[in-house]
Amino acid sequence: MSVIISVEKLTKKFKNLIAVNQISFEVNEGEIFGFLGPNGAGKTTTINMICTLLSPTSGKAVLNGHDVTKERNQVRQCIGLVFQDPSLDVWLTAKENLEFHAMIYNIKSKTAKKRIDQILEIVELKDRKNDLVLSFSGGMKRRLEIARGLIHYPKVLFLDEPTLGLDPQTRNRVWEYIRNLQERENTTIFLTTHYMDEAENCDRISIIDMGKIIAIDTPENLKKKVMGDIITVETTNNKNLSKEIENKYGKSVFLYDNKIQFEVDDSERFIPQFIRESKEDILSISARKPTLDDVFLSLTGRKIRDESANSMGRMRTHIKMRRGHR
Amino acid sequence: MIRDLKGIYIIWLRDIKRFFRDKPRLISGIARPSLYLFILGSGLSSAFGMFGGREGDWYIDFIYPGILGMIVLFTSLFSSFSIVWDREFGFLKEILVAPISRTSIAVGKALSGSTLSLFQGIIMLFFAPLLRIQLNFFMIIKICLLILLTSFALTSLGILIASRMKSMQGFQMIMNFLVMPMFFLSGAMFPLKDLPKWLEYLVSINPLSYSIDAIRYVMLEDKTFLVNPLYMNILVISIFAVVMISAAILVFNLTD
Incomplete structure (x- = not known):
């Protein structure tokens, strides 16, 4: 080209x-x-x-x-x-x-x-x-x-x-x-x-x-560069599963709405393995690709339409993003 | 070169098309001069009649070329309003980003303004028989040439101003500020004889004075009101025209 x-x-x-x-x-x-x-x-x-x-x-x-x-x-x-x-x-x-x-x-x-x-x-x-x-x-x-x-x-x-x-x-x-x-x-x-x-x-x-x-x-690359995929799982026993994920895969999890959310590098390969090896009953599982919104947020600390974010706010979002929590 | 001529033609053509499509503008272009001519002209000439001396009718003869000059002044200067308008409504970008030279844009605009002024001037000439002013073919040709020269110069002045104006209001302000003094100090309304020194000076730096002086002389074939020799009038307007169009081209080339 x-x-x-x-x-x-x-x-x-x-x-x-x-x-x-x-x-x-x-x-x-x-x-x-x-x-x-x-x-x-x-x-x-x-x-x-x-x-x-x-x-x-x-x-x-x-x-x-x-x-x-x-x-x-x-x-x-x-x-x-x-x-x-x-x-x-x-x-x-x-x-x-x-x-x-x-x-x-x-x-x-x-x-x-x-x-x-x-x-x-x-x-x-x-x-x-x-x-x-x-x-x-x-x-x-x-x-x-x-x-x-x-x-x-x-x-x-x-x-x-x-x-x-x-x-x-x-x-x-x-x-x-x-x-x-x-x-x-x-x-x-x-x-x-x-x-x-x-x-x-x-x-x-x-x-x-x-x-x-x-x-x-x-x-695609931009989205990959910033973070992996975001996985949301629902089980009968969230507590046990959370521990399992943290111990076995070394991921920090985030609980909300009675669901577990965490980040993996490659959800296509991760999900089948995860389901096979999980000890708990999985009720639902979904993987979300990060959007460009996530990319912009992580690069600049601001949402693209959010023009009034002050520097303190930027800092906070930035730190949050680094930890992988949203 | 051919490319530039084509560019000039395109810019010119569009302005002409738009003028004839804009009915209110067309009508006001005809209504304004008739208003001045018939109401102001008739009113003032009966006033002059009342004071005795010469018959009041001479004033109609006198003011007719003045009104013609006024029409040319208004039409020429305000035709450059299209540049401000185009900037406001975005079309100027379409023109500026096109592969034609800025020079041809400025010249095209100057020519379209002169054409419109000439058109309005010719409409005015149709009133001449009604006022018992006799015009023959050669007089009309000479008058038209003078109108073209004058309006080319004045339109260029308008372009010069318009290309620096960002808002419509600003343009209107400047234009009114410029048009009225130019009109009053041009000898359109009163003869330029035996004026106070300061007024004479102001009149002499007004390019429109020379045009109206020339048009009046050609039209009335009478030297009573003539201030300068005809050749000098034409020379002054020509120099003014060259300076103005050069400045307009220069400024247009600098426009981002």
Whole structure:
């Protein structure tokens, strides 16, 4: 796989704030790469720098072989963007918005016409193509924006919070479409999100907090890196079983709701052995994979949506996490 | 180069399309000048008539080119509002991230503003026969060229301001602050003869004075009110236009 975006020590300072602090990473061609972090972590600032919308204070970013500060137009020609906030002209029709885009990206009008028809069909807006965007719902606008970002067949499609404010049904549709596209056109997709479940759709995730990247890996590896699986068991005699687990497997257990909870490295192998060898009757057993929520919590000491956590609170959660109790 | 021309055309085309789609804007663009012309013009000319001296009718002849200049001033400066609007509603990003040069964006905007001003100016010219002002074909061509030059300069000034404005309210404030003095000090409402020194100075630094002076001379074919020679008027407006569009291009290129 070849590298399509490479970022080196990219930094953006605003007056008295370092929004992005010396971040470095690479994105491979054809992958879905996600930027995950709370609001204000520096996700949009980073995207804006890579998209030539913002000049970096220092550092370097290269996209498809073009330097984002020196070869802006070449970079712009090979990227598509879907912004966090709507960026359509509501006084133009859906079709006119796409035509404008095609013209500005220098696509021959014949080709453009074909692509516009095609893409409007895919995003299911064909029957509304001659209506002013003013009359569109939020979901329709978002779909139109994604369609627009694709008209010029970009090598990289940037999606800044692509499903923000959409209902779950539309969110799923948008995602279905994004994955489809990635498979069909081998388009590299770079997205930011603060929805954990959305981040799990990515091939690789970079977790960003306070302008710094704190981890980059596949969602699975990230979850593995932090802790094992979480196992919950229920028996007729919880006390005995707890002792057994502690003595035999050396795990610290946690009792709640009349159930035993503990952590193992690899639940798939652990559970069969555990059941075979257990002396107590097991009524129920379940294993839960840690979510990205758990990952973010353990890396930063905060929940991703919890923006007001003070340092004391962070400390406490951190210690708790280290002990493996939640 | 061809790419830049195409970019200019696209930016221009969209602004024109939007203008004709925005009915209230279209109507107010026609209503405002008629209001000034018929109510203010007629009212003031009967006042002048009352004071004796020359017939009051001369004032209609006098104020007509002034109102035309006012229309050009308003339309040109406020057409750059589209930049602030686009920033507010996000569309500016779509334009800024596109692979066209910032120069072609600024020039495209300046040209669309001038086109709209010219369009409104031409609508005004339709009123001329009603006011018994005789215009022949060559006069109309000359007037249109003067309008284009003036509005290109004024739109560029508008772009210069708009590209630095983050809020719609701020833009409106600055514009009103700029438009009113420019209008009052332009010789649109009163002849620029025998003015107090300080007023004369203010008038002479107002680029609009030169436009209105030139338009009035071409329209009335009468040197009674002419302040500067025609060539000098055209020269001053041209220099102003070049300076303004260069500044607008520069600022646009610096915009993140």
